[in-house]
Amino acid sequence: MAASAGLVPRAEPEEMTTETPGQDGGVARPPTRVKPNLDAFGYVGIDAVLEQMRRKAMKQGFEFNIMVVGQSGLGKSTLVNTLFKSPVSRKSCTPNHEEKIPKTVEIKSVSHVIEEKGVKMKLTVIDTPGFGDQINNNNCWEPVLKYINDQYEKYLAEEVNITRKKVIPDSRVHCCIYFIPATGHSLRLLDIEFMKRLGKVVNIVPVIAKSDTLTLEERQAFKKKIREQLETQGISIYPHKEHDEDEEDRSVNNKIRELMPFAVVGSDKDYLVNGRKTLGRKTKWGIIEIENVAHCEFSQLRELLIRSHTQDLKEVTSCVHYEGYRVLRLSEGGKDVASVNGLAGKEQLA
Ligand SMILES: Nc1nc2c(ncn2[C@@H]2O[C@H](COP(=O)(O)OP(=O)(O)OP(=O)(O)O)[C@@H](O)[C@H]2O)c(=O)[nH]1
Numbered sequence: 001m002a003a004s005a006g007l008v009p010r011a012e013p014e015e016m017t018t019e020t021p022g023q024d025g026g027v028a029r030p031p032t033r034v035k036p037n038l039d040a041f042g043y044v045g046i047d048a049v050l051e052q053m054r055r056k057a058m059k060q061g062f063e064f065n066i067m068v069v070g071q072s073g074l075g076k077s078t079l080v081n082t083l084f085k086s087p088v089s090r091k092s093c094t095p096n097h098e099e100k101i102p103k104t105v106e107i108k109s110v111s112h113v114i115e116e117k118g119v120k121m122k123l124t125v126i127d128t129p130g131f132g133d134q135i136n137n138n139n140c141w142e143p144v145l146k147y148i149n150d151q152y153e154k155y156l157a158e159e160v161n162i163t164r165k166k167v168i169p170d171s172r173v174h175c176c177i178y179f180i181p182a183t184g185h186s187l188r189l190l191d192i193e194f195m196k197r198l199g200k201v202v203n204i205v206p207v208i209a210k211s212d213t214l215t216l217e218e219r220q221a222f223k224k225k226i227r228e229q230l231e232t233q234g235i236s237i238y239p240h241k242e243h244d245e246d247e248e249d250r251s252v253n254n255k256i257r258e259l260m261p262f263a264v265v266g267s268d269k270d271y272l273v274n275g276r277k278t279l280g281r282k283t284k285w286g287i288i289e290i291e292n293v294a295h296c297e298f299s300q301l302r303e304l305l306i307r308s309h310t311q312d313l314k315e316v317t318s319c320v321h322y323e324g325y326r327v328l329r330l331s332e333g334g335k336d337v338a339s340v341n342g343l344a345g346k347e348q349l350a
């Protein structure tokens, strides 16, 4: 345990002095108070606990798991690469290679340890196969929900173990990025049903995929329409209004909620723009710069995930979603909760 020696000035108890009766038989005077050191009393030093927590957290490191979900071909695997290639991972960009990202056929996770100013973060992105290829898309959310619930089950099994580990490995999905196709119209029934179920078990951050296919006006109108639909359909997306802790939280999160869903563009290729290597998509009309806020909202998405809301996403996962699973699982005894949590109501979807 890290000791905080020297950090906490200790408050000395008030000293009392008594004068012993003199040899001359004089009368003992009442004890006089020594003036206490007010500085020491005013400052106990409990703020040092922050330093202790910081040091502990730095030693332990952070685990953060993001999942990408959405219809096939919307650029999920590309965005995973974008995230790892952008400065978040400090992974050196390899020269442009022409090989194409293959279609994802199974749930696969990619991890990368990022270290910055002595803080280590193990960032894992879980890539999922796209759905919606089938004529019948009934219950296409099942494999995704099963994966999420399986991670809760794993964590719970470790937690209730008699000889449990000091730090339980955390493979729980802290954030699920849901890809909405840039149709410019409205959410499809499939997206609504999928997000309704996901929202009950995980933090969802919706994004408009391939938003380079929309004009700026179309983008704004589409975003507004989606926000309205999410509200009327009662779909709970992150950051949740009911979990804003104070006025400051509310004002920060309101700004994020007004921006949602982020209109993103993905790419794993670099181009030279004004002499600077930049992640971008080259089109006949110019280069779309992925990290330029005037071009798309990838940077805002990355900021939310990796910079401003990482700890909150982890806390909501643990205190709300995992807690919900844990209560259900422990109150249901031996029942197979992992395959039912969030799966109530099977709809007919074409
Ligand atoms: N215009 C445009 N094309 C994109 C974007 N992101 C990816 N693509 C292209 O879309 C195609 C499919 O991308 P993937 O990343 O494989 O899509 P996916 O969602 O992983 O697909 P599945 O693995 O089948 O689920 C590729 O040709 C990408 O180059 C984007 O932001 N804009």
Ligand SMILES: [Mg+2]
Residues within 6 Å of the ligand: 076, 077, 078, 102, 103, 104, 127, 128, 129, 130
């Ligand atoms: Mg893929």
